[in-house]
Amino acid sequence: MTSPLLSVENLRIELAARAGMVPVVDDLSIYLNAGETLSVVGESGSGKSMTALAVMGLLPSIGHIADGRILFEGRDMTQMDDASLRAIRGNQISMIFQEPMTSLNPVYTVGEQIAEVLRLHKGLSHQDAWSRAIELLDAVRIPDVQRRAKAYPHEMSGGQRQRVMIAMALACRPKILIADEPTTALDVTVQAEIFELMRELARETRAATILITHDMGVVAEMADRVVVMYRGEKVEDGQAEAVIRHPQHPYTQTLIASVPHLTTEAAPTGIKAAPDAEDPLLSVRDLTVQFPVKKRFGKREMFTAVNGISFDVRRGKTLAIVGESGSGKTTAALAVARLVDAQTGQVTLDGTDMLGLEGEALRRARAKVQVIFQDPYSSLNPRLRAGDIVREPLDNLGTLPASEREDRIAELFDKVGLHPDQMRLFPHQFSGGQRQRISIARALSTNPSLIICDEAVSALDVVIQAQILDLLQDLQRDLNLTYLFISHDLGVVQQVCDEIAVMYMGDIVEFGDRQTIFSKPSQAYTRNLLAAVPTIERARNVSSAAP
Amino acid sequence: MAFLKVLAQRIGYAVVLLIAVLVLNFTMINLAPGDVVDTIAADMGGANAELMAQIRAEYGLDQPVIVQLGRYIGRVLQFDLGYSYFYNRPVTELIFERLPATLLLVFSAQIFALVLGILLGVFAAQKPNGLFSHIVTLFALFGYAAPVFWTGILLLIAFSLKIPLFPVAGMRDVTIEGGFFPQALSIAHHLVLPMLTLGSIFIALYSRLCRASMLEVLGSDYVRTAKAKGLRPRDVVMKHALKNALPPVVTLAGLQFSAVISGAVLVETVFSWPGLGQLALTSILARDTPTILGILFFSALVVIVGNLLTDFVLRMIDPRVRGRG
Known part of the structure; x- marks a missing residue:
C-alpha cells in the first residue's frame, strides 16, 4: 500500500487561555488516501475544526501546534516556511x-474572488482567470453565469454562496478539499444539492475530501471512512459502514441515536389528554402578514410572508410548523405572539382575540404567549444576571406578590434543571444548553398557556439538543403546556410533535398528524423535504443497491 | 442611471438644507444685539440717534426682520450675498478671493489626516498590543488633546525659527516671479505647517477608528477565506481587509468636515493664512453682518459638498450601500 496523501501524526494543538495553555486536540493521528472521503465527526469544541485549521496553517493567533507532524505528500507542513x-x-x-x-x-x-485564486496560483492573466471563473461558476450550476459572476455576495442566497465557495476551493484542482460543516447553515433541500455537487466534483477532479460534520446521517451518505472525535481525542475510527453498524464508543452511539429515522415506530409524545378538538387553545384563521419591501415610483410594494393560513393547536399538544428559510414559518409564529403585525386574519388564544388587543390589554395578554428563541447566545441580555432575566416578566406583570417572586424563580430554576445558586451568574458564564434552559425558565415564569419554540434547539449540539427536547417534553407533561414548535429540522420535529404543518412560500401546503406526514405525505413538496434528510437507512439502501 | 437618480435626489436635499441654513443664520445674527451701524458710529467717534437712523434707512435695516430675510434670500438665490459695509466691497468678491485658500487648507488637511490616520490604524491593528500600536495611540491622543493654536505655535517655533525649514506666515512668497510651477511650489511650501497643524487633530480620530475597524474585520470569516486561498499577508490586509474597514472611517471623516472648517479659522489666524477664517474673525469683530452671513453660507456649502463626497465614496467602497436609496 502506498503512503497516504495526508497524514496527521500525534497532533497536539494548544490554545492560550487564562489558566495557561489548554490542549484542544491531543495525540490525534489520522490519514487520508488519495480520492477518498474521510468524515471527522464530533460536537462543537471536540477539536475537529481546529484540526482542519491546523492542516491549513490557519490556527487562530492564540493557538499553536505543540507537538506532532502533518505530512502532505511526505513533507512536514509544520516545519514549512x-x-x-x-x-x-x-x-x-x-x-x-x-x-x-x-x-x-x-x-x-x-x-473576482474566484479569478483571484487562479491569478495567484496558476499565473493566469486577468482575462483568462475571469473566463475560467465563469466556467467554474457554471460547473457549480450558478444560473446565468455571465451576469451572476459580476454579482456581489449579498445579492446571492446562502446556497449559491456556498456554491461559489466550492467553485473557489476547486478552482486550482486541489488534491485535498476540506469542508467544515459546509451545510449546517443551509436548508435541508439545499444541503442535499450541495452534497450532490460536492460528490460529483470530487469524483471529477479526483480530490480527496475531509468532511467535518456532527451529523451521522451525512456520514452515512457521504463518507468512505470516519473518525469520531470527543474532547480533543480520537475515540473511534474505521470504515463508515462498520462504525455506523457497530459503534463502540458511547459518544458515537449517542450520535447515531440522534439521527432521525423518519419512520413511524417511535411512540407519540405529549400527554394523552382527552381529545378536545372542538375547543383548541389556539385558533388561527386566514392569517396574512405582509412587509413593505421597496419603494418604486413612490409606491410601496408588499411582500407576502404569510398568505392567509389557518390552523389550530390543541391543548397540551405540540404543533410543529416546518419549512425552509423564507417559508414564513417564523413570521407566522411571531404574528401569533403579536411580535410582528398581521394585515388580516384572526388569532384566538383561549377565547381572547389576540389581534384586537392594544396597549395595556396587549401587555397583559403577553403573559399567555411566551417565546423561546433560536440563539441562546444573543437572546439573553448580557448585562442581566440569570435570576433577573427570569424575574423580569414577574416584575413586569406584578401578578405575583413581590415577596413570593424570589421563591418562584428558585422553583423555575429547579424545574429547568439549573441550580438556584446559579441565579447570580451572567449569561456568558453558562453553556449554550444552560442558556436555553434560562430562556425556558423565563418563558415559564408567567404561566403561559402557549409557548412558541422558534428553532429553540437548532443552535445546539445533538447531545445537548436531545437533553433540551427531553426537558421540553417533561415540562409539557407536568404543566400541561401547549407548544407551537417552529423548526426546519425534521428529525427534531419527529421527536416532539403531535401534528405538523408544512409551510412553503407563505402557505401551509400540508397539515396532518405526525404519522401521516412522515409515512404518507400527500404533497410533493413534503416528500422532497423528507427525501433530503440524510438518514442511515437510505444510505444503506443506496450502497447495497450499488453493484 | 440609478447613480444619476441618487445624485439628483441628494442635490435636491442639499438645496433645501442650504435654504434652511440661510434662514437659521439670518435669524440668529439678528437676535444678537447691535448692528453694523453701531460699529460705524463708533468708528466715526460717536453719532446722534438721527444720523444712525438715517444710515439704517440707507442700508434697509429699518425694515421688519421678515422683510429683510425675504430680500436676503431673494438676493442669495441670484448669487448676490450683499455688500460689506466694513470693507466697502461686494461680499461675493471678498469671499471668492479667500475661498480657494481655505478650500486648499481644509481639503489638504482632511486628506492628509485620512491617509496618515488610515495607515497608522492599519499598522497598529497588525499587532494590537505591540509597541507600535501604543506609540500610535499616544501620538494620536496628543494631537487630539493639544489645542490647535498651541500645536501651530509649537510647530512654528520648531520648524520656522529654530530649524528654518518652512516660512512663518502667509500663503506664497510675493517675490517669486514666473509661471505656474514655481508659484505652486511656493504655496505647497507655505501649506505644510498649517496642514500638519490642522490635520493633527483628526489623525487621532481616524487612526483610532481605523484600528478598531481593522481589528474587527481581521477577525472576520472572509479574511480567513482570503488566507485560505494562499494570499500573501500584504494582500490579505490591503486588499481584503482594508476595503471593508474603511466605511466607518469615511463616514466619520464626512461628519468632521464642519470641525475641520472651524479648526481652519484658528489655524489661519496662527499662520496668517489668507482664507475665510481670517475674514470671519475680522468681520465678526466689525459686526459686518452680510460678510458673516456670506461666510456661514459658504461654510455650510463646503460641509454639504463634503458630505455628498463622503456619500459617493462610501457607495464606491461598499456595494451593499448601492442597493439603498
Whole structure:
C-alpha cells in the first residue's frame, strides 16, 4: 500500500487561555488516501475544526501546534516556511467553511474572488482567470453565469454562496478539499444539492475530501471512512459502514441515536389528554402578514410572508410548523405572539382575540404567549444576571406578590434543571444548553398557556439538543403546556410533535398528524423535504443497491 | 442611471438644507444685539440717534426682520450675498478671493489626516498590543488633546525659527516671479505647517477608528477565506481587509468636515493664512453682518459638498450601500 496523501501524526494543538495553555486536540493521528472521503465527526469544541485549521496553517493567533507532524505528500507542513505553505493553501489543499453568509468578501464580485485564486496560483492573466471563473461558476450550476459572476455576495442566497465557495476551493484542482460543516447553515433541500455537487466534483477532479460534520446521517451518505472525535481525542475510527453498524464508543452511539429515522415506530409524545378538538387553545384563521419591501415610483410594494393560513393547536399538544428559510414559518409564529403585525386574519388564544388587543390589554395578554428563541447566545441580555432575566416578566406583570417572586424563580430554576445558586451568574458564564434552559425558565415564569419554540434547539449540539427536547417534553407533561414548535429540522420535529404543518412560500401546503406526514405525505413538496434528510437507512439502501 | 437618480435626489436635499441654513443664520445674527451701524458710529467717534437712523434707512435695516430675510434670500438665490459695509466691497468678491485658500487648507488637511490616520490604524491593528500600536495611540491622543493654536505655535517655533525649514506666515512668497510651477511650489511650501497643524487633530480620530475597524474585520470569516486561498499577508490586509474597514472611517471623516472648517479659522489666524477664517474673525469683530452671513453660507456649502463626497465614496467602497436609496 502506498503512503497516504495526508497524514496527521500525534497532533497536539494548544490554545492560550487564562489558566495557561489548554490542549484542544491531543495525540490525534489520522490519514487520508488519495480520492477518498474521510468524515471527522464530533460536537462543537471536540477539536475537529481546529484540526482542519491546523492542516491549513490557519490556527487562530492564540493557538499553536505543540507537538506532532502533518505530512502532505511526505513533507512536514509544520516545519514549512510561510511561502511554501501559501503555495499549498488554496492550490493543493483548499477549504470550504461553515458560514456561507460571511465567508465571502462583501466588497468584491464573486467572479473576482474566484479569478483571484487562479491569478495567484496558476499565473493566469486577468482575462483568462475571469473566463475560467465563469466556467467554474457554471460547473457549480450558478444560473446565468455571465451576469451572476459580476454579482456581489449579498445579492446571492446562502446556497449559491456556498456554491461559489466550492467553485473557489476547486478552482486550482486541489488534491485535498476540506469542508467544515459546509451545510449546517443551509436548508435541508439545499444541503442535499450541495452534497450532490460536492460528490460529483470530487469524483471529477479526483480530490480527496475531509468532511467535518456532527451529523451521522451525512456520514452515512457521504463518507468512505470516519473518525469520531470527543474532547480533543480520537475515540473511534474505521470504515463508515462498520462504525455506523457497530459503534463502540458511547459518544458515537449517542450520535447515531440522534439521527432521525423518519419512520413511524417511535411512540407519540405529549400527554394523552382527552381529545378536545372542538375547543383548541389556539385558533388561527386566514392569517396574512405582509412587509413593505421597496419603494418604486413612490409606491410601496408588499411582500407576502404569510398568505392567509389557518390552523389550530390543541391543548397540551405540540404543533410543529416546518419549512425552509423564507417559508414564513417564523413570521407566522411571531404574528401569533403579536411580535410582528398581521394585515388580516384572526388569532384566538383561549377565547381572547389576540389581534384586537392594544396597549395595556396587549401587555397583559403577553403573559399567555411566551417565546423561546433560536440563539441562546444573543437572546439573553448580557448585562442581566440569570435570576433577573427570569424575574423580569414577574416584575413586569406584578401578578405575583413581590415577596413570593424570589421563591418562584428558585422553583423555575429547579424545574429547568439549573441550580438556584446559579441565579447570580451572567449569561456568558453558562453553556449554550444552560442558556436555553434560562430562556425556558423565563418563558415559564408567567404561566403561559402557549409557548412558541422558534428553532429553540437548532443552535445546539445533538447531545445537548436531545437533553433540551427531553426537558421540553417533561415540562409539557407536568404543566400541561401547549407548544407551537417552529423548526426546519425534521428529525427534531419527529421527536416532539403531535401534528405538523408544512409551510412553503407563505402557505401551509400540508397539515396532518405526525404519522401521516412522515409515512404518507400527500404533497410533493413534503416528500422532497423528507427525501433530503440524510438518514442511515437510505444510505444503506443506496450502497447495497450499488453493484 | 440609478447613480444619476441618487445624485439628483441628494442635490435636491442639499438645496433645501442650504435654504434652511440661510434662514437659521439670518435669524440668529439678528437676535444678537447691535448692528453694523453701531460699529460705524463708533468708528466715526460717536453719532446722534438721527444720523444712525438715517444710515439704517440707507442700508434697509429699518425694515421688519421678515422683510429683510425675504430680500436676503431673494438676493442669495441670484448669487448676490450683499455688500460689506466694513470693507466697502461686494461680499461675493471678498469671499471668492479667500475661498480657494481655505478650500486648499481644509481639503489638504482632511486628506492628509485620512491617509496618515488610515495607515497608522492599519499598522497598529497588525499587532494590537505591540509597541507600535501604543506609540500610535499616544501620538494620536496628543494631537487630539493639544489645542490647535498651541500645536501651530509649537510647530512654528520648531520648524520656522529654530530649524528654518518652512516660512512663518502667509500663503506664497510675493517675490517669486514666473509661471505656474514655481508659484505652486511656493504655496505647497507655505501649506505644510498649517496642514500638519490642522490635520493633527483628526489623525487621532481616524487612526483610532481605523484600528478598531481593522481589528474587527481581521477577525472576520472572509479574511480567513482570503488566507485560505494562499494570499500573501500584504494582500490579505490591503486588499481584503482594508476595503471593508474603511466605511466607518469615511463616514466619520464626512461628519468632521464642519470641525475641520472651524479648526481652519484658528489655524489661519496662527499662520496668517489668507482664507475665510481670517475674514470671519475680522468681520465678526466689525459686526459686518452680510460678510458673516456670506461666510456661514459658504461654510455650510463646503460641509454639504463634503458630505455628498463622503456619500459617493462610501457607495464606491461598499456595494451593499448601492442597493439603498
